[in-house]
Each structure stands twice: as C-alpha cells, then as structure tokens.
Amino acid sequence: MALLISHPQPANMIDRRAAPAYPPEHWAHMNLAQQFAFYTLTKLGYQLLFVRQQMTELAIAVACLNEQLATIDAAGDIHFSPDIRLRSRTNQSMPL
Numbered sequence: 001m002a003l004l005i006s007h008p009q010p011a012n013m014i015d016r017r018a019a020p021a022y023p024p025e026h027w028a029h030m031n032l033a034q035q036f037a038f039y040t041l042t043k044l045g046y047q048l049l050f051v052r053q054q055m056t057e058l059a060i061a062v063a064c065l066n067e068q069l070a071t072i073d074a075a076g077d078i079h080f081s082p083d084i085r086l087r088s089r090t091n092q093s094m095p096l
Helices: 032-044
Strands: 047-052 060-065 068-072
Touching: 032 060, 032 068
Parallel strands: none
Antiparallel strands: 047 060, 060 068
16 A cells, blocks of 8 residues: 655745756757757757758757857767847838
C-alpha cells in the first residue's frame, strides 16, 4: 500500500513552467547538438528567441537572458558575445 503525501506550495511561489523556454516551432528547426546546447542555456535562464536559417547557411539559434544574447551554431557551440543586432519590436505608424 502506497502512502501519498501532498506538500502545499506557498501562495507566493511562482510556477516558472507556465511559459516554455523554447517555442516548439523553433525547437524543431534546431539540430540535436543545438538542442543539447540550448538545454544548458535554459539552466541559466535563457529563452529561445528564434532560429535563423538562410538558404546557403546552417541554422543559428538565438537565445536571450534579459538583454544578453547568445547564439548556438550548427556544431552546438555557444557564443555569449555574438556580433548581431535585433530589429526593434516597436510598432511604428506610417505618416499620413
């Protein structure tokens, strides 16, 4: 006979699993080496932003922790000081 004990969680405890660390549509575009490398970044708190792949290049995964970017190349190498700039996400209205 198994005894199950339930431990109530404090009301102020936040469940961090509410939002996945990676969007599933981007996860599928990474190879196995990139997925393992990204798993390491998730332990540090990084979130996957997107996976960039042009026709003639291998995929590069871009992750972010606060304002710090990191990239993961096709070999699974993590670069914490990538030479990339992201476009602004603000909506700019067209002049009339």
